[in-house]
Each structure stands twice: as C-alpha cells, then as structure tokens.
Amino acid sequence: MTRVPDEPLRLDFLIKAGAIHSMTGRTYRSVGLLGPQIVAASAEPDGLDDLVGRATAVVDAGGLTVLPAFADAHEHLLEASRNTLLVPVDKARSIADFSAMVHEAARAAGPGSWILTSIGWHESNLSENRLPTLAELDAAAPGHPVLARRGGHLAIANSAALRLAGIDAETPDPPGGKIGHLADGRPDGVLEGGAVYKVAAFAPNPGRETLAAALRAGSAAYAALGVGTIREAMISLDDLAAYQDARERDLLAVRVRPLIRVGSELSAEQAIALIRGLGVRSGFGDHRLRIWGLKFVLDGGVEGGALEQPYTNDPAHSGHLNGDPAAMTEVCAEAVRRGWRVGTHAAGDRAVRTLLDVYEAVVAKTGPVPPWTLVIEHALLGDQALRERAVVGGFGVTVQHSLLWNMGSQMLVTWGAERTRRVSPLDEWLAAGASLAAGTDMARPFNPMTNVWGMATRGTRSAGIQGPEHAIDVGTALRLYTMGTAELLGEADRLGSIAPGRLADLVAYPIDPLAVEPGELAELTPTFTIVDGRPVYDPSRRLS
Numbered sequence: 267m268t269r270v271p272d273e274p275l276r277l278d279f280l281i282k283a284g285a286i287h288s289m290t291g292r293t294y295r296s297v298g299l300l301g302p303q304i305v306a307a308s309a310e311p312d313g314l315d316d317l318v319g320r321a322t323a324v325v326d327a328g329g330l331t332v333l334p335a336f337a338d339a340h341e342h343l344l345e346a347s348r349n350t351l352l353v354p355v356d357k358a359r360s361i362a363d364f365s366a367m368v369h370e371a372a373r374a375a376g377p378g379s380w381i382l383t384s385i386g387w388h389e390s391n392l393s394e395n396r397l398p399t400l401a402e403l404d405a406a407a408p409g410h411p412v413l414a415r416r417g418g419h420l421a422i423a424n425s426a427a428l429r430l431a432g433i434d435a436e437t438p439d440p441p442g443g444k445i446g447h448l449a450d451g452r453p454d455g456v457l458e459g460g461a462v463y464k465v466a467a468f469a470p471n472p473g474r475e476t477l478a479a480a481l482r483a484g485s486a487a488y489a490a491l492g493v494g495t496i497r498e499a500m501i502s503l504d505d506l507a508a509y510q511d512a513r514e515r516d517l518l519a520v521r522v523r524p525l526i527r528v529g530s531e532l533s534a535e536q537a538i539a540l541i542r543g544l545g546v547r548s549g550f551g552d553h554r555l556r557i558w559g560l561k562f563v564l565d566g567g568v569e570g571g572a573l574e575q576p577y578t579n580d581p582a583h584s585g586h587l588n589g590d591p592a593a594m595t596e597v598c599a600e601a602v603r604r605g606w607r608v609g610t611h612a613a614g615d616r617a618v619r620t621l622l623d624v625y626e627a628v629v630a631k632t633g634p635v636p637p638w639t640l641v642i643e644h645a646l647l648g649d650q651a652l653r654e655r656a657v658v659g660g661f662g663v664t665v666q667h668s669l670l671w672n673m674g675s676q677m678l679v680t681w682g683a684e685r686t687r688r689v690s691p692l693d694e695w696l697a698a699g700a701s702l703a704a705g706t707d708m709a710r711p712f713n714p715m716t717n718v719w720g721m722a723t724r725g726t727r728s729a730g731i732q733g734p735e736h737a738i739d740v741g742t743a744l745r746l747y748t749m750g751t752a753e754l755l756g757e758a759d760r761l762g763s764i765a766p767g768r769l770a771d772l773v774a775y776p777i778d779p780l781a782v783e784p785g786e787l788a789e790l791t792p793t794f795t796i797v798d799g800r801p802v803y804d805p806s807r808r809l810s
C-alpha cells in the first residue's frame with residue numbers, strides 16, 4: 267500500500283472492545299488495522315479516533331473481547347480438507363439421512379460429477395440395518411454417478427456409476443469380486459471385493475485443482491473457530507503443490523506452515539537424497555504459506571506408541587519404534603546442516619527417550635542449534651528426567667490436550683489409569699522450563715476454546731477429568747496457543763500477539779476468556795475472525 271508522504275494514516279478497521287489482550291502483558295481498548303498489519307493500539311476506546319477516514323470500518327463493540335487469532339502448533343489441514351470432498355455418511359442414522367446427505371452433495375456438485383461417500387460407515391448404524399439400494403441412490407442424486415464405499419471390501423453404486431464403469435447384466439464377476447444382481451438379472455449396485463475397484467477406478471482422484479478448492483472450505487472452517495495459523499504437521503510434495511495452488515488463487519483463509527514428510531520406509535541414503543533434492547530450506551515461502559521444516563515419525567499412537575512398560579491390555583506388547591536411531595541421527599544432522607528444522611512424532615516415553623538420544627547426538631555433530639530447530643511432537647508420556655533433558659538440550663515440544671480429550675477412554679484401556687492421568691502434564695513441562703507450543707492434531711476443525719478449557723481443567727470428551735493436578739491457567743494456555751506457536755515458527759516478531767507492527771490476525775469473543783470460569787470456555791465460539799487484515803469469519807457482519 268502506498269501513501270502520499272504527508273497524507274495522514276487512515277485505518278481500514280478500527281476495533282474498539284471491552285478488552286484487547288495483547289498476550290504480551292498489555293490490555294488495549296482499541297486497535298487499528300491497515301492492510302495486513304496492526305498499525306496502532308491504544309488503552310483508550312477513543313485513543314485512535316484521529317486515524318478514522320471515510321473508508322474506515324469502525325467496530326464499536328464494548329461487549330467483545332479480542333485476542334490474537336489462535337496459532338495451531340500441530341494440525342492436519344489438508345487431511346481435514348480432503349475429508350470435505352467425501353459425503354460424511356458415517357454420520358447418517360437412517361437410510362433417509364444417508365439419502366439426504368447424498369442428495370445435498372449432488373445438489374452442491376457440478377452437473378454429472380461423481381458423488382463419493384466416506385468409507386467409515388456401517389449399515390448396523392442405520393435404523394433399517396440394511397444397505398441403501400441402487401434405486402435409493404438414483405433417486406437421491408439423479409444424473410450423478412454415486413459410489414458409496416463401505417470399508418475396504420464393499421460398495422453400493424448407482425445406475426450412472428455402473429454405466430460409466432461399463433457394468434451391465436452381462437458383465438461377468440471380476441477375479442476376486444462379485445457383482446450383485448436383481449431378480450431380473452440387472453446389477454443391483456452391490457459390489458464386493460474386486461468389483462468395487464472396477465467402479466472406483468472410474469471415479470476421479472482429487473487433483474491439485476480439487477484439493478486447492480477443498481483447502482478453501484477446509485481453511486475457512488478453521489478460521490470460523492478463531493484459528494489464524496496452522497502448522498501443517500505432515501504433507502507430501504504433491505500436497506505442497508496443492509498448497510501453492512491454493513495460495514496463488516488466494517483460497518487459504520489461514521496461514522499455513524507445512525512440514526514435509528520424510529518417510530520411515532526410506533533408507534538413510536534415500537532420506538538424505540530426498541532432503542538434498544528439495545533445494546530449499548526451512549523458511550521458504552511468504553507470510554501466508556511458508557515451509558516450516560521436515561517431519562519424521564518415530565512411533566505409533568495410543569495403540570502403537572513405544573512405551574517403557576508393557577501395554578495394560580497386552581503385557582506382551584510395548585509399542586514399536588519406526589526406524590533406527592543411528593540412521594535417523596545421520597539424516598537429521600544432514601537436514602540441520604542444510605538449514606532444515608525437524609519435527610518428530612514421539613508419543614510414548616520410550617520414543618521420547620530415543621528421540622532425545624537422537625537429537626543430542628545431532629547437536630553433538632552439528633554444534634548448537636537455534637531454539638525450535640529440533641522439535642518433539644506430542645511427548646504424551648515421559649518423566650521428569652526426560653523433561654529435563656529436553657530443556658537442557660533446547661528441544662521444544664508441541665502439546666495437544668485434544669488428544670487426551672479425544673482418546674482418553676482408549677488410553678485408559680491401552681495404557682491404564684495411572685499413565686493416562688499423566689498424559690501431557692503441561693504444568694510439569696512448564697515447571698521444568700520447557701518451550702511449549704499448543705495445538706490439536708485432530709485432522710478436523712476443532713474448537714481451540716474446547717482445548718483451552720481442557721488444558722485448564724484436564725477435561726475430556728468421554729473419560730471425565732484426567733490428572734486435574736496437571737491443569738494450567740487459562741492465560742498460560744492462551745499464550746502457548748498464540749505466542750508459543752509463534753516462537754516455534756520463528757515468527758514471534760509478527761505473529762501471536764497484538765501490537766503495532768504485528769500481522770493483523772485477531773479473534774473476537776462475546777465474553778472475556780480471562781475473566782470467566784474455565785467451564786464457560788468449553789463451547790465458546792468466536793464472534794468474528796480476522797486474518798491478514800481481512801475478515802475471514804463474520805457471520806453477524808460486525809466488520810462491514
């Protein structure tokens with residue numbers, strides 16, 4: 267934006283609110299935005315009135331509280347966006363629900379385009395306890411081929427899908443598959459085994475174009491929950507191309523900081539070749555889309571995390587490590603030398619210990635590295651000794667209370683009550699002096715305030731309160747979810763706080779999260795969200 271030198275500064279937005287929490291200790295009452303930046307802030311509601319011009323939108327909302335937009339330290343936006351391309355029939359509870367969802371998807375889709383459902387559904391969850399019929403799918407989506415895959419081995423196709431796949435009354439069963447038939451010999455749409463793929467092969471894979479469009483809807487859903495930045499925790503190079511398409515077409519409602527996957531199936535030589543072939547390094551991109559680093563996965567999750575002690579429900583099992591620590595050390599050291607940051611998934615305590623061995627060996631090879639160069643993702647389990655090693659080594663940790671929230675019941679079964687209650691003890695990490703950044707890892711839009719409530723109460727979805735002694739206060743939780751992530755990104759000078767010179771990423775709430783009981787936060791959603799100086803969520807049109 268260019269201005270004539272002596273022309274006074276005129277704001278695009280002047281926002282006055284009951285409280286504007288900077289996250290750096292200050293509370294303002296008014297904030298001024300120009301283009302993508304915060305350019306002014308005042309402790310007085312009327313302190314910036316001189317900066318109002320004819321084009322300034324003034325939002326005078328004394329009842330609202332404004333925070334920096336959330337910055338999610340670990341989430342899978344592309345996976346969440348991909349899911350939006352599939353009809354979510356796993357949520358259907360009757361054939362009527364199922365048909366209505368297919369109908370709605372067909373109505374929204376281009377003429378004649380394929381309608382594909384999610385595969386994680388089962389007829390036992392439908393009140394009729396049967397599969398939908400070909401006729402029902404025809405009626406739900408006239409003119410569209412419909413393929414409703416159920417799990418890996420069965421699907422229902424409608425007439426248009428069968429026609430496009432060249433399947434009629436005369437088509438023989440494919441090897442290892444079966445085409446179902448009506449009494450009169452015509453196909454009934456039920457496909458088993460190899461027959462599923464005879465039809466699925468005709469359904470388009472989402473290309474870059476489609477993925478980019480899905481990112482528009484996906485990122486908007488996060489913005490609607492107050493998220494301004496997502497550290498995208500694992501993508502392929504093809505996914506990166508989809509992100510670049512979305513960025514160029516200005517479809518991303520949030521900032522994205524991706525991690526490129528270095529697969530554990532690669533040998534050290536292959537992994538190093540991949541890294542060398544990337545040709546860029548951490549930090550490449552712009553303020554909307556910037557590569558954070560590389561991603562390694564060292565163990566599994568609630569069912570495969572590498573534990574020091576056996577699983578509670580299977581004393582013969584203590585999880586698995588992916589790959590060899592010596593090879594990983596070699597690859598990480600090469601990555602660091604080439605200017606890459608590394609984030610490694612380590613859920614179980616044995617994985618965290620092994621990862622600390624690796625990271626310490628890397629630093630011994632490369633010399634000291636800047637903060638947040640070598641990052642531990644999750645560290646769900648661990649003890650004081652491990653926490654101290656992480657702090658001494660300067661290895662930051664991304665934390666996701668939402669994993670306990672979502673999978674607490676499952677953890678009680680696999681890891682037992684004693685280990686579950688000390689999953690992600692944020693209080694102990696902070697007491698040890700650790701660098702933490704908060705996020706979700708839900709692979710679906712998840713309300714950050716539910717996560718803040720969880721951090722402040724240790725509440726879960728279906729496992730009650732787990733380890734209430736590890737709760738932290740709301741202010742600290744908000745700081746980890748804004749400034750904490752900004753530090754992890756190396757962008758604390760422009761993200762995660764509200765001050766002149768910072769990027770204009772703000773979220774407004776109808777109550778002050780710092781002034782109410784944590785219980786009031788569990789279902790609190792934003793009034794509006796601004797990212798990069800633009801309203802990305804504003805259902806009640808407060809910003810226009």
Ligand SMILES: [Zn+2]
Binds near residue numbers: 340
């Ligand atoms: Zn993840």
